[in-house]
Amino acid sequence: xxxxxxxxxxxxxxxxxxQQMLVGTYNIRYKAWNDSVQGNQWQKxxxxxxxxxxxxxxxxxxxQEVLWGQLQxxxxxxxxxxxxxxGRDDGQRGGEHxxxxxxxxxxxxxxxxxxxxxxxxxxxGLGWDAACVRICTWGKFAMxxxxxxxxxxxxxxxxxxxxxxxxxxxxxxxVGVVARREAAKLVVQRIRQMADGxxxxxxxxxxxxxxxEVYSIFTKSGLxxxxxxxxxxxxxxxxxxxxxxxxxxxxxxxxxxFVSPQTHVEAYGVLTDSYWTRDDVDDALKGTDAPQEIxxxxxxxxxxxxxxxxxxxxxx
Numbered sequence: 001x002x003x004x005x006x007x008x009x010x011x012x013x014x015x016x017x018x019q020q021m022l023v024g025t026y027n028i029r030y031k032a033w034n035d036s037v038q039g040n041q042w043q044k045x046x047x048x049x050x051x052x053x054x055x056x057x058x059x060x061x062x063x064q065e066v067l068w069g070q071l072q073x074x075x076x077x078x079x080x081x082x083x084x085x086x087g088r089d090d091g092q093r094g095g096e097h098x099x100x101x102x103x104x105x106x107x108x109x110x111x112x113x114x115x116x117x118x119x120x121x122x123x124x125g126l127g128w129d130a131a132c133v134r135i136c137t138w139g140k141f142a143m144x145x146x147x148x149x150x151x152x153x154x155x156x157x158x159x160x161x162x163x164x165x166x167x168x169x170x171x172x173x174x175v176g177v178v179a180r181r182e183a184a185k186l187v188v189q190r191i192r193q194m195a196d197g198x199x200x201x202x203x204x205x206x207x208x209x210x211x212x213e214v215y216s217i218f219t220k221s222g223l224x225x226x227x228x229x230x231x232x233x234x235x236x237x238x239x240x241x242x243x244x245x246x247x248x249x250x251x252x253x254x255x256x257x258f259v260s261p262q263t264h265v266e267a268y269g270v271l272t273d274s275y276w277t278r279d280d281v282d283d284a285l286k287g288t289d290a291p292q293e294i295x296x297x298x299x300x301x302x303x304x305x306x307x308x309x310x311x312x313x314x315x316x
Contacts, residue, residue, distance in 0.1 A: 019143060019163045019316040024061035025203035025255050026053070027171070027307035029244075030096055031070055039277060040244055040302060042070065048275045048304040050077030056271075056311055060102040060141070062169030062203035064307075068093045080104055084112040088135040091124050098137050098204065100169045110164065111140040115190060117172065117183035130179035136170035136187060136204075138194070165316055166195045170204040172214075180208060184217040191223055199316040200224065202258040205307065209239070209252035224258040227312045231268035238272050244306045246274050257312045267313040274301050 028049055029035070031042040053061070054077075066074070068087060075083070081101045089095030091114070102109070117134040118127025126133055142162040170187065173179040191200055202224060208214045210226070218224045228236065239250035259265065276299035285296040 019165070019199075020314075021059040021316070022056065022311060022313050023167075023201055023203065023257060024053075024056070024058045024309055024311040025064075025169070025205070025257055026061060026309040027064040027205045027255060027305060028066060028070065028074075029305040029307065030065040030067050035244075038244070039300065042073075044275070044277075045304045046070070046073045046077060048273075050074060052271070052273055052304065052309070054079045058311060059106055060100060060167055060201070061309075061311075062098065062100050062137075062167070064096070064098050064169075064171040064205045066097045066099055067095075068097065071097055071099060074101075082109075084109065084139050085137055086114050086135070088116070088133045089124060095133065096171070098135055098169050098171050100137055100139050100167055102139070102141065102167075106144060107141045108144055108162075109139055110142055113138055115186075117170065117179065117186060121186060121190075127173075127176070128179040128182050129176035130173040131175035132173060134171060134173050134179070134183065136168055136190075138166060138168045138190075140164065140166055140198075163316070165199040165201065166191070168200065168202045168204075170202075170206075172205065172207045174207045180206070180214045181217070184214045188217060188221045188223060192221075195223075199260045199263060200258075201260075201263075201314075203256070203310075205255050207254055209254050211252075215256070218256075218258050223260065225261050225263075227257040227259050227265045227314065228253060228268050230259070230263075230265040231312070232265065233267040235267070235269040238270055238308065240270055240308050240310060242272075242303050242306055242308055244303055246272070246301050246303050253310075255307055255310050257310055259312075259314060260316070262316075264315040265312060266315065269311050270308050271311060272303075272308050274303055276301055 082104045083099040083101045085097040085099030087094040115121040239252040240255035279298040281298040
């Protein structure tokens with residue numbers, strides 16, 4: 001009986017000492033002129049994306065295809081986030097960013113940096129057979145003392161001990177087969193060198209699904225597992241790319257959240273939220289089975305991005 005009580009107490013202690021958080025990945029689609037022509041204006045998409053993120057309130061999330069102006073727009077719309085990022089074209093503001101957003105009141109940024117997915121990872125440049133310059137942004141984070149106390153962790157640890165983890169976020173090339181393969185090897189190598197036993201979260205648009213050899217480079221590395229496969233609860237009625245067409249269905253997941261093998265994944269979700277724009281029709285519609293005070297407008301259903309976001313609830 002005592003042994004059973006001790007085991008139960010130990011499991012409870014381990015559960016309490018785990019760092020609980022919600023993380024995500026979101027390719028927001030860069031601001032393209034032809035998107036606006038087709039009705040997918042960035043101003044509206046930004047509002048919907050920010051509202052969606054604020055409602056979910058992830059502790060951290062990685063975004064992709066974010067131009068500098070879009071980054072500033074998102075910061076205005078997001079509630080309580082800071083970010084780390086550089087432009088992939090010049091290491092400053094040029095080109096797309098792959099930012100890591102994090103809650104300012106929850107985490108302390110200990111270190112951060114970027115490396116390019118190429119043969120020369122310390123400076124901007126095309127890699128292998130890639131069509132675009134590609135980059136990976138990383139951050140080393142610690143949970144602030146107030147958050148440790150809120151999670152019941154403060155008294156269980158030494159005063160100078162922090163809960164520390166690494167977060168990597170990337171966007172792999174959409175054309176280069178060799179570039180994706182070699183970039184995956186590079187990212188695994190950097191995680192092995194940098195993380196040094198700390199928990200790791202890797203998010204991004206990998207431009208390969210779960211059947212591709214590149215996916216296997218990550219999952220067979222011994223450093224990472226797919227949160228989709230590991231999740232206790234899963235809500236994923238669609239894949240993660242939609243091409244701005246909400247009527248399409250796919251089994252392919254090209255936006256992934258990989259985590260350290262020891263990480264407990266409580267829940268995984270692909271969120272297919274949409275918004276509506278009114279069609280140029282004057283007549284109000286009535287439902288035959290609905291109360292007649294309800295009127296309907298004829299609308300087009302739209303997605304805020306050509307990717308669906310992925311959110312994962314986990315314990316490091």
